[in-house]
Amino acid sequence: METIPYSGDMGGWGGPVRWEASADGVCERPVSRAATIKDVARRAEVGVATVSRVLSGSGPVSPATRERVLRAVRELEYRPSALGRSLKTQRTGSIGLVVGEITDPFCAELAAGVLACARTLGEHVLLDAAHDDPAREAEIVDRLVEQRVDGIIAIPTGHGDRWRAAMRAGVAVVFADRAPAELPEIPSVLADDAAGVRSAVEYLAGLGHRRIGFLGTTAPGAAPGTDAGVREATFRTALAERGLAPEEDLVVRARPSRDSAFAAAAGLLQRRPDLTAVLAATHLLGEAAVLVARELDLRIPADVSIVMVDDVPWAELCDPPLTAVARPGRDMGYRACEVLLRDPARRERGRPVVLPTELVIRGSCGPRTGMPGGAARSARTR
Template identity: 40%
Template sequence: MLPGMTTQYGIRPTMKDVAARARVGLKTVSRVVNDEPGVTPETAERVRSAITELGFRRNDSARMLRKGRTASVGLLLEDLGDPFYSVLSRGVEEVARSNGSLLFTGASAEDPQRERELALAFCARRVDGLVVVPAGDDHRYLLPELAAGTAVVFVDRPAERIGADSVLSDNAGGAREGTGHLVRQGHRRIGFLGDLPQIHTAAERLRGFREAMAAAGLPVAPGQVSMGPTDPASVAAALDRLTGGPRPVTALLTGNNRITLEVLRRLPALPYRPALVGFDDLELAELLVPGLTVVAQDPAGLGRTAAELLFRRLDGDAGPPRSVRLPTRLIPRGSGET
């Protein structure tokens, strides 16, 4: 126990207790706690000693109730442990902290129902704003919250059926660039191995792939594309389909970090080694032999930009919904240059 403390277990002192102990009015304590002017130094000192003696700490729940703003924002993403999203969330956290806000975090696990529950729970807490990596395809349930003044920014994937800010990577452009890179190496049968097609980023990357192939005058047979879940078994099966059969692909564009990872694990077991470009950078990519060529996104930038947009809204920006698109970057390291 700290010296001079008089706290009893389980009960927190309130301003009223502090006021009684310092023999001042409730409002004077409030003034001291909030550094408001109009308190003589002696009174303030008396209040401050009472505060430390009692171990008083202002109850921000009550404060928020009174003031209306909660100084907190909610972040909703798919998986906290995924390197991509964890770096994104670091970006959001940094901006939130520098704006004096605390951050609620929740993981939707790609389940629209859970996303909805979490988002509404955040709203019930009256977060000032939400940064959402959407899982579902209908976000109209957020309309009342938007109308009530909760700012919402979508990141990584666009909002569906709702007008709100969004920050996206140039998914199609990145896929075009990655595909073009393989085309320039002379590949003609290039495969695309992507996430579930209803996920916006997956669809966009597939679109970019198809555009680049079309631009190069190359056909895309059905057997060259596989869209599906990203668990190891499904990816392995998809990889076998693309690399097996009568006309196996000579090169692969993988649609996100999880898929790339699983493909890398399976490469040694294949009868030949296709060229590979992965969407999303991986931490050890440069140390593999050959180095892994990737289309890198800027997850920290996505998070930061989304949060900055959010706080701009909270500062009163009431313009029409903005849509920011961050560029991707092709990093050739060897695996795509064969």
């Protein structure tokens, strides 16, 4: 390999073009690597410091020099390498985003919010999905730390150790949607799930429903901070406040998979044909409830009313359209990114940011049918 001199007007290099024998050893073709700041400096006949000054607009540069540099930049199609800069400045300009599963509509909304905010702040987003697997989450966080991201936004699933290690490594962390109680020192952006569930229960109770089923997520020893814990706990509290003793039998939990959700919904609706309403704690569970109701020939809302937490696009397409507790996924993502990047003050004192939810009333809930319908329904049920 040999460098060839540039024969242009400046007498300097024409750029970083080199000649190199191709693999077959027969034809030779020019191979160009990306131009560096040195190439630009050489071509513009200035020092690298001057090029840097022109490009970053930091120091004083004479107009003539600036023009020469910019021309060289254009001619060489020079793009400064973020690697060199990051190494020197100790900031990469990118943040990590760890969600459960990007195809989940809520995660996707949240990601969209993060992307929107990151874009306005000029940051890149490194995305990965942990699939609710703490080990995978830990590995992802490890790799993000290696990448020296400026910060991490996560819907956390695992235990605290890895997150604490990340913070010790100097990476800022903000949780979204969930906040493990064992990590109170890490700031978080949450939805007001309690208010959402409460409004749903009150709405159903207001329609006259007395026996309301709850489809929740498995988190038996769930800390109070967890969404699973909050929703179920609030469900019980809200019922109690209304003077409705919650029957243990009406609360069913499922793992976060379609199959498990379906099984849970089927179990609940078959076991308790006397219930007149169901509150699903996630959109997966809502989906399962709808499908099971359809399978059992239960009319919505005539036979059973359904509300679910998470307003996903299909809620409107359902027949009837589904009443849902809308949680501001996009806003949460945006806010989390803001807290991470431009609100270190809030990062210090650890109170979570809580965004409001909204009960979106559509057509899936009706007044409790005059005739409880236990007989009629048990006839239909298998």
